Ligand SMILES: [Ca+2]
Ligand SMILES: [Ca+2]
Ligand SMILES: [Ca+2]
């Protein structure tokens with residue numbers, strides 16, 4: 001990609017006796033760290049409909065989610081955007097559509113929604129989780145909703161089939177459950193991706209919270225609605241799913257689930273779940289493996305793990321979540337974004353099934369005091385080998401500015417860069433788009449132009465999405481890997497990756513989920529900084545494989561596919 005200045009210009013500048021710092025500033029000026037790509041350049045002209053009404057029905061302010069996923073397996077990640085639709089409180093004046101945008105491999109996208117058969121329009125859509133649940137090599141989509149969710153099976157020929165009822169995931173199964181974030185992961189290590197779905201409140205459209213100071217209805221705080229149980233489905237391997245959370249802590253822990261990440265908090269090889277709840281404590285479901293009855297035992301430990309409540313024991317409004325080995329010690333740390341005045345939490349793993357909130361030491365708490373956070377993601381945006389953080393924000397109440405002096409409805413994105421083991425707020429230097437305000441909800445990451453610098457897309461409530469092209473880390477090197485499981489689940493969710501470069505060992509667990517209502521590029525980009533060689537790369541495939549492979553003589557600055565048991569290609 002473009003460096004902003006050519007080598008000839010660089011020589012001219014250097015020859016004129018100007019320092020490197022000035023050159024860097026000039027470069028940054030021509031290419032912001034993250035660049036907003038407008039619809040007339042990207043071709044992404046879809047706009048979310050939030051169905052905003054004078055009654056202020058709560059689902060209106062909760063969407064939308066978005067996804068980066070390669071639906072046609074051409075090696076270029078495509079984009080899926082979720083729209084609202086008909087419901088018991090809303091009849092669209094004209095049919096509403098989700099959007100599937102095919103990547104044209106030149107920085108532009110083509111709308112292929114109708115041809116692909118994923119327009120939806122049957123319920124009030126919320127979020128999306130992409131995953132290859134039948135291991136046929138093509139990513140499928142689960143679209144959550146207020147109302148009936150939809151499972152789209154990818155036929156492998158550019159089209160999808162709605163298999164929701166056949167799969168056992170239809171309206172009847174979800175009665176009384178408003179599905180929000182969902183995640184594909186293999187909890188029982190049988191090589192097939194299972195599905196966890198966050199269930200938000202038991203919503204009733206006839207409940208109004210009265211009028212605000214303006215004499216108008218406003219969005220009820222979810223506190224007034226009853227909590228519900230989130231749902232875990234086992235993949236039976238024949239295209240059907242069985243609800244398997246009954247009788248477990250997942251069913252017993254009533255919540256108002258908005259965000260979920262599947263990760264392994266105690267490194268025992270079994271994937272756990274961290275769920276953010278709105279106005280109710282968060283839940284950390286630890287997977288204890290199969291019990292004597294043959295069923296997986298889930299133990300909810302958030303209170304003891306110190307990730308359930310704020311430091312002074314308050315339940316907060318948890319919305320987005322993520323997990324990553326932020327501090328490069330081999331253990332998964334957690335993150336929760338909350339509503340304004342509550343501050344967000346960065347939970348450092350104490351390696352004993354407990355965590356310490358280090359948001360203050362990492363400038364995260366201060367920067368988020370007036371913010372409400374939804375989509376978020378840990379990733380090494382500049383490929384220097386250290387994990388960074390991107391946050392999408394926006395207040396749920398569109399009239400908040402009428403009765404709060406400090407809190408805004410639209411809020412800026414926030415970017416944190418990791419330096420010397422601490423996260424630093426670099427939003428002011430990250431580009432003009434970080435000075436803009438958005439009603440942001442979903443956020444997904446993916447490298448849509450295959451330059452190894454991971455890009456992002458943000459879903460805005462009632463507006464167009466924002467595509468962010470990443471121009472950072474031009475002098476840093478990387479290796480992109482797409483893992484393909486054979487014995488283990490094909491998406492290799494749960495794989496452990498380690499790489500050694502420049503005298504530093506890095507590790508990464510292939511988590512799934514995270515953010516809010518959104519789903520990310522399945523590929524992993526491994527940053528190695530200025531070093532021009534990866535000494536070795538190790539992949540430990542999840543069970544039922546468990547195989548460990550070690551690779552040397554790897555290329556850099558390109559993507560490779562690694563099939564379980566084979567050499568990279
Ligand atoms: Ca594609
Ligand atoms: Ca499974
Ligand atoms: Ca970094």
Ligand SMILES: [Ca+2]
Pocket residue numbers: 446447448449450451452453454455470
């Ligand atoms: Ca990129």
